[in-house]
Amino acid sequence: MIIKKLLIANRGEIVSRIIRTCRDLGIGSVAVYSEADRNSAFLKQADETYFIGPANPIKSYLNIDVLIEAGKKSGADAVHPGYGFLSENASFAEAVTSAGMTWVGPSAKVLKAVESKCYCRNIAEKVGVPVNPGTLDPVKGFDEIAEFARKHGYPIFLKLDRGGGGKGIEMIEDDHRIKEVFERISRIGHIAFNSSDCYIEKMLSRPRHIEVQFIGDRDGHYVCLGERECSIQRRHQKIIEESPSPVVTEGERQMIFDYTLRLASAMGYHGAGTMEFLRSEHGVYYFMEVNARLQVEHPVTELITGIDIVKNQLLIASGAQLAFTQEQVQRRGHVIEARVYAEDPLSFHPSPGIIRALRIPLDLDHIRIDHALAENETVPPFYDPLLAKTVAWGWTRPEAVNRLCLALQRFNIEGLKTTIPTNFFILKSRDFAEGHFNTGFVKEMFGDIR
Amino acid sequence: MEASINAHMPGLVARVVVAEGTRITVGQEVAVINCMKNELSVLSQYNGVVKKILVKEWDEMQVDHPMIIVEVN
Numbered sequence: 001m002i003i004k005k006l007l008i009a010n011r012g013e014i015v016s017r018i019i020r021t022c023r024d025l026g027i028g029s030v031a032v033y034s035e036a037d038r039n040s041a042f043l044k045q046a047d048e049t050y051f052i053g054p055a056n057p058i059k060s061y062l063n064i065d066v067l068i069e070a071g072k073k074s075g076a077d078a079v080h081p082g083y084g085f086l087s088e089n090a091s092f093a094e095a096v097t098s099a100g101m102t103w104v105g106p107s108a109k110v111l112k113a114v115e116s117k118c119y120c121r122n123i124a125e126k127v128g129v130p131v132n133p134g135t136l137d138p139v140k141g142f143d144e145i146a147e148f149a150r151k152h153g154y155p156i157f158l159k160l161d162r163g164g165g166g167k168g169i170e171m172i173e174d175d176h177r178i179k180e181v182f183e184r185i186s187r188i189g190h191i192a193f194n195s196s197d198c199y200i201e202k203m204l205s206r207p208r209h210i211e212v213q214f215i216g217d218r219d220g221h222y223v224c225l226g227e228r229e230c231s232i233q234r235r236h237q238k239i240i241e242e243s244p245s246p247v248v249t250e251g252e253r254q255m256i257f258d259y260t261l262r263l264a265s266a267m268g269y270h271g272a273g274t275m276e277f278l279r280s281e282h283g284v285y286y287f288m289e290v291n292a293r294l295q296v297e298h299p300v301t302e303l304i305t306g307i308d309i310v311k312n313q314l315l316i317a318s319g320a321q322l323a324f325t326q327e328q329v330q331r332r333g334h335v336i337e338a339r340v341y342a343e344d345p346l347s348f349h350p351s352p353g354i355i356r357a358l359r360i361p362l363d364l365d366h367i368r369i370d371h372a373l374a375e376n377e378t379v380p381p382f383y384d385p386l387l388a389k390t391v392a393w394g395w396t397r398p399e400a401v402n403r404l405c406l407a408l409q410r411f412n413i414e415g416l417k418t419t420i421p422t423n424f425f426i427l428k429s430r431d432f433a434e435g436h437f438n439t440g441f442v443k444e445m446f447g448d449i450r
Numbered sequence: 451m452e453a454s455i456n457a458h459m460p461g462l463v464a465r466v467v468v469a470e471g472t473r474i475t476v477g478q479e480v481a482v483i484n485c486m487k488n489e490l491s492v493l494s495q496y497n498g499v500v501k502k503i504l505v506k507e508w509d510e511m512q513v514d515h516p517m518i519i520v521e522v523n
Binding site for chain 2: 054055056058342343349350352381382383384385
């Protein structure tokens with residue numbers, strides 16, 4: 001291993017997660033913190049910690065200059081960006097490399113390119129992977145949107161070319177709203193993503209979100225580590241993820257693995273990543289986008305394959321070749337993950353605060369809980385509401401679901417509202433148990449939420 | 451009479467959508483707070499005119515932090 005000391009440019013549970021692998025590999029760990037995280041539990045596991053500024057993420061976790069400065073001061077020789085924040089930011093990747101440190105992730109060039117969803121749609125078209133019907137390039141004005149709708153019918157989605165994190169997706173149901181939606185989404189794009197470009201996608205009826213985790217080295221060897229079913233979402237953000245998907249057949253699996261390999265090699269991608277697909281109710285798969293980073297739900301794949309994805313990210317960043325082949329990847333049993341958010345369990349309204357009492361069921365078999373929680377810990381209002389990920393393994397889906405329910409039952413967080421009851425409610429529902437669901441599941445169960 | 455519209459949630463000011471001198475009514479959105487990456491509207495409880503705006507984009511809000519002073523009708 002070339003990396004000796006790793007700076008983790010993130011906060012919360014993912015910092016703890018990455019440090020665990022650092023310890024396995026004998027790599028030193030450097031954590032950074034904002035004013036709001038001065039006493040946060042994730043710092044206690046790091047070998048060194050550096051203060052990077054005010055609570056406002058623009059001035060701390062999204063501030064490239066102070067992060068590079070912390071890297072230099074600490075003598076870190078590599079940077080892991082985690083997920084969210086600057087994890088898919090080409091300028092950050094470039095700054096890390098220019099400062100003489102190793103970037104743990106795909107190259108800045110790849111990041112720059114795949115940031116554009118239209119670029120990805122064009123690549124897919126070129127290598128024969130179906131994309132959701134719509135435009136391959138940004139639309140020029142609302143006339144083009146109206147014309148598309150006349151030809152293909154409503155509802156349609158207008159999506160920002162550089163949107164992300166569930167932001168920059170708007171549905172249009174009739175001609176009257178085109179102008180209003182087009183102007184609003186362009187404004188959001190301009191402010192939040194520095195680009196007002198948007199494109200059209202036809203809305204699929206009752207789709208499922210299926211994604212493929214893959215990893216590739218600099219020499220162009222790729223392996224797929226299996227699919228994850230992530231259809232249980234609210235506000236286009238995932239709540240429950242599992243592998244294998246209850247609907248993906250072996251034939252479909254081989255097909256989406258093939259799509260993934262074609263896309264990744266056409267992009268010149270190295271490192272870990274995820275290709276996201278929508279599966280229509282008729283079993284047709286459409287490529288949606290690539291997540292060019294470690295994903296929140298990566299533990300699902302780690303539990304089912306026994307492969308440490310973070311470890312492999314670090315090895316590949318160090319220039320090593322993949323240490324295993326596709327044939328050596330064994331997927332065993334069933335894994336399901338429930339995300340615990342600091343939110344009202346019914347309205348999904350945010351609920352920051354102080355954790356007054358805490359019980360984490362770490363003594364259960366086949367349960368993994370990724371978190372950075374502690375009693376009297378403040379959950380600040382400035383960042384993502386994710387508190388913990390509860391992941392269960394079983395030989396069968398019902399076994400994994402039962403174990404997950406037991407873990408959630410024994411999970412106790414007092415002082416703020418959490419989505420533990422929401423998870424329970426979903427996992428115990430008949431439709432979920434039978435595998436009958438699509439991306440509209442949460443909306444159907446809990447009503448329209450913002 | 452003067453009254454203040456206060457933050458109902460902690461977080462960061464995402465934007466103020468009225469200007470000093472704007473006439474506002476009960477229930478109107480006057481500002482937006484970003485709490486845990488969620489945008490939440492701050493609504494006026496008063497009919498009146500915006501007299502002074504006390505906050506700007508990215509300011510940190512605690513619950514009950516005054517945001518806007520209103521000259522109430």
